Amino acid sequence: MRKKSGRPTKATKNHAVLGRKSARNMRDDSSVSPKNDTALRQAKEYEEFAADHGKxxxxxxxxxxxxxxxxxxxxxxxxxxxxxxxxxxxxxxxxxxxxxxxxxxxxxxxxxxxxxxxxxxxxxxxxxxxxxxxxxxxxxxxxxxxxxxxxxxxxxxxxxxxxxxxxxxxxxxxxxxxxxxxNPTDGETGHTKPTSDSTICRLEADFGPNIEWVSRLRAPCVISLVGTIEELGVPLKIRVEALDRLDEA
Incomplete structure (x- = not known):
């Protein structure tokens, strides 16, 4: 069996060095010095003075x-x-x-x-x-x-x-x-009622293969169609509040 050496190991030496450095840093750090304790106490007095007057x-x-x-x-x-x-x-x-x-x-x-x-x-x-x-x-x-x-x-x-x-x-x-x-609403559907400035029209649109998806929408539903009036060259947005599927004859 080997006898344990009484000499300090490298890890022990490093720990001792770190301990000395920490102690030295604390001495150099004014935040833990007695002088700073006085300043901290006075700072708290100023704070309490302001807080009391605020209350x-x-x-x-x-x-x-x-x-x-x-x-x-x-x-x-x-x-x-x-x-x-x-x-x-x-x-x-x-x-x-x-x-x-x-x-x-x-x-x-x-x-x-x-x-x-x-x-x-x-x-x-x-x-x-x-x-x-x-x-x-x-x-x-x-x-x-x-x-x-x-x-x-x-x-x-x-x-x-x-x-x-x-x-x-x-x-x-x-x-x-x-x-x-x-914007008055219809009590039954909750949709906006047409006003005197509104226009009600019948619009036929070809949704192509998307017609099946459109048909599955629960009524009442609202769809916005965005396009262009070719004759005028202006953008157009139509709000559709009621949909009926028109099957081809």
Missing amino acids: RVKAAEATAKGFDYEAVAALVAKGQELAGNEAVFAAFIELPFWKKVQKGRPKPTHRQEAVRFLLRRYRGSSNLAAKQASERWRAVKVLLADGVELQSIAAALKERGGYRGINRSKRKDTSAEKSQKA
Whole structure:
């Protein structure tokens, strides 16, 4: 049997060398030095300082938003009251504030929109204030049209995503309604109904060997045929919504 040598092996020597290098690198690395520990602690203090103030402002903004919803709800009630008094509204629109408003001053004919102008006075006379008042007025109109009671307006504003949420939803509904009017569909087939500008025609086409594939399409189906009107030299696209197979006699 061979006796184990007490001398370190090559692998052991390499490990020792790497260990010394690592220790030396750590001494040279300022990131683990006591001096850097102080800097890191101070950096965290700056971060916490900024984060704490951010939390305070966010909390204040949330509280202010709630106050704003309540103020708008109160102004809606007050505006409806003002709309019912012609003489007071006439005096209201002559107040000095309106002379500072460059655009959108109230007129006697605007009495039924008294809420709108109370909201404008609430936000101020600047152009930014005009946009803020308009945003609130549009949302309020939606809520009133939806039958929301005065005492529930503040809660409805919060539940429905505030002014932007309500106005965004209204725009989507309006766009969908316009699209439906522009492209009415048949309740039975779901296809677009022909409008007064549409033309219904009977088209015969030779699909060649593809007729078997076309015949297997489930009805109702829609096929777009793209070609050229030779006499005019212009491209043509025809939307086919109903297909009948014509067998040769």
